[in-house]
Amino acid sequence: xxxxxxxxxxxxxxxxxxxxxxxxxxxxxxxxxxxxxxxxxxxxxxxxxxxxxxxxxxxxxxxxxxxxxxxxxxxxxxxxxxxxxxxxxxxxxxxxxxxxxxxxxxxxxxxxxxxxxxxxxxxxxxxxxxxxxxxxxxxxxxxxxxxxxxx
Amino acid sequence: xxxxxxxxxxxxxxxxxxxxxxxxxxxxxxxxxxxxxxxxxxxxxxxxxxxxxxxxxxxxxxxxxxxxxxxxxxxxxxxxxxxxxxxxxxxxxxxxxxxxxxxxxxxxxxxxxxxxxxxxxxxxxxxxxxxxxxxxxxxxxxxxxxxxxxx
Numbered sequence: 402x403x404x405x406x407x408x409x410x411x412x413x414x415x416x417x418x419x420x421x422x423x424x425x426x427x428x429x430x431x432x433x434x435x436x437x438x439x440x441x442x443x444x445x446x447x448x449x450x451x452x453x454x455x456x457x458x459x460x461x462x463x464x465x466x467x468x469x470x471x472x473x474x475x476x477x478x479x480x481x482x483x484x485x486x487x488x489x490x491x492x493x494x495x496x497x498x499x500x501x502x503x504x505x506x507x508x509x510x511x512x513x514x515x516x517x518x519x520x521x522x523x524x525x526x527x528x529x530x531x532x533x534x535x536x537x538x539x540x541x542x543x544x545x546x547x548x549x550x551x552x
Numbered sequence: 553x554x555x556x557x558x559x560x561x562x563x564x565x566x567x568x569x570x571x572x573x574x575x576x577x578x579x580x581x582x583x584x585x586x587x588x589x590x591x592x593x594x595x596x597x598x599x600x601x602x603x604x605x606x607x608x609x610x611x612x613x614x615x616x617x618x619x620x621x622x623x624x625x626x627x628x629x630x631x632x633x634x635x636x637x638x639x640x641x642x643x644x645x646x647x648x649x650x651x652x653x654x655x656x657x658x659x660x661x662x663x664x665x666x667x668x669x670x671x672x673x674x675x676x677x678x679x680x681x682x683x684x685x686x687x688x689x690x691x692x693x694x695x696x697x698x699x700x701x702x703x
Contacts, residue, residue: 444620445620448618448619449620450614450621451602451607451611460601460602463600463601464599464600467599469595469596471601483642483643484635484639484642484660484667485635485636485638485639485642486639487635487639488637488660489601491634492595492602506672507672509635509639509667513670514665514670516660516667521657
């Protein structure tokens, strides 16, 4: 499968978040072309401030692996990670981060700051941005537009 | 109780991590002079890459409150938070962060980067550093010295 195919599965997860009235972000962890875990943003539903899609996907993948080190893993996520999630990617030693839309106001990979690739870290994360960017972005925009209309 | 008294309780938590052969970091969340949650680093024990003391304390506090917004909360932690934990502090809207030792190699409040107080965030976190710095630091140094001796 290609990056776009995996990202489409992450988008399916984002749609589930949307259907639950959560900010629509979806993620999955893939190792050797196998899905280890999928997740969508459940911050409101779980009332867990750490309940972002990436955190849930990473925690579930570690559970499946039986180990916190996910050194061979690729994380697909529909939105550029925030500082918390970028930090979790470092903690889990994720090999490759692939995301869709950039987050101009909160993204911690390229937009607001760069948490991942700094000389001070031993671990380097390969980053691929902009995969299915348009689709990922459209779903987010639709969510926030509806929120404003309701408010 | 004073900051030093609360930090001593966080140090008790760090000692529990030490006794479990984990990097000795402890944390607690306090609201209106009441403890909401305590936690120590359980990354190895749980094999959870997000199992830092701060993340566990924040998640538990949100569970007790029944809400992800911890706007009146003070987080005490024995070590300067990493990017993941600093990001979680933002996500949880923690009011006041109080920590002991600085982390020259990984600290994301003042040492390696400043995740918390940036113009781009709506939420501002009050920060107090260096509370029982010496005691917090000694425990960490002892842990890493023993690790090196064993290795």
